[in-house]
Amino acid sequence: MTDETLRPRRSVLYMPGANERALEKAKTLDADALILDLEDAVAPDSKEEARERVCSAAASGGYGSREVTIRVNGLDTEWHEADLRAAAEAGPDGIVVPKVNSAAEVHTIERALEFTGAPDRTTIWAMIETPVAMLHAEEIAAASARLDVLVMGTNDLAKELHAEFVPGRTPLLGGLSLALLAARATGKTILDGVYNDVSDAEGFEAECLQGRQMGFDGKTLIHPGQLEPCNRVFAPSADEVAQARKIIDAFEEARAEGRGVVTVDGRMIENLHVDNARRILALSEAITTRQ
Known part of the structure; x- marks a missing residue:
């Protein structure tokens, strides 16, 4: 019997919120979930236009069985409050918040969603991207029943660790393991970080396999070409x-x-x-x- 709460999250693809064609193309892609991005993929002078476009897309119901989330700008930015309010009103499956560093920040996000009337089905996806977040990952994961997913931000983590990107990700394994332990201890889904070299198919598949072997539920992606190997590796054979x-x-x-x-x-x-x-x-x- 299938667990009705189980949702496949093998492949979770970032889509740039400023690109209308990309948002339309996402309706045809074989991704388990989408992150319609208002943060890194959008230039400062395009933030408001992208917010309107992304929230309209998320509210449209045009993405079929794909889980649709919106990544807002971080809590410390000038766009965060307006992003969160608009995203809550759009009612996506989840709202992805960058650089969540504490349980207190989760509580702040939760209160904001309640205040803006976000539907109960809209969950919090917390990005774990910094050393302090890794060290407090269990507190973050346990802070709210509304928090459903931890998303690893491996690029930012490597930056803050002054670590090099090497095959096997040895410099990052300590942080990844801490976040995995937190997710399993609190019953949350956890997604591996992105692989930057979209031309390196062999390296990407190797990292997918490493992520699955470690225990990740799926992986965040930056290009549609990464979907097929990711779906295959993270699915039972x-x-x-x-x-x-x-x-x-x-x-x-x-x-x-x-x-x-x-x-x-x-x-x-x-x-x-x-x-x-x-x-x-x-x-x-x-x-x-x-x-």
């Missing part, structure tokens, strides 16, 4: 689905027969393996349903 069914069938058969020991292909099966198998099947079914 046919072999994984078949093995999951095999584990569940063996467990249920043993339980019906009163047997306390279950083995599959010579391996002892415990409840944790069954739980993981059920999660794999639920994700596979949710992906199929979205398509």
Whole structure:
């Protein structure tokens, strides 16, 4: 049985809010979720026009089964308050807030959404981008039931760490792991950061695989060409689905027969393996349903 609260977030694509053609093209792309961006992708003199365009697009209902979010400008900017108010009125699936550094900031965002009458379904996606955010990730994640997703901002994190971008991301793994622990401890979704070199398909897929192996639910993307490998890597493979069914069938058969020991292909099966198998099947079914 599919977990009705499970939403595939394998691929989450940033779309520039100032580009009307890009917002229209997003309706045809195979992304699980979209971030209509008012922050980095929009020049200062285009902020107001982009805000109107993005909020209209989000409110249009024209993106099918794709989850639609709006990234507002940061709390310390002159555009944040107007962005948040307009986004709340548009009622997207989520509002992405950059550089969230504390539980107090989450509370401020939550109160603002309530004050502006944002629908209950509009959740908070908090971007974790700084050393202080990594060190307080659990407090941030636990600050509000409305906060649903942690989004890693790996470019800003690398900048603040004075770290180099290297294959395998060794300089960033400590921060990524802290955020992952916080997400799992509080039951939140967590998305890996972007991969900057859109021409490096091999490097991108390797980083997707690393992210999945670490435990991320999906990855944020900057180009439509990154969608196919990302969706493939973060989805259960046919072999994984078949093995999951095999584990569940063996467990249920043993339980019906009163047997306390279950083995599959010579391996002892415990409840944790069954739980993981059920999660794999639920994700596979949710992906199929979205398509």
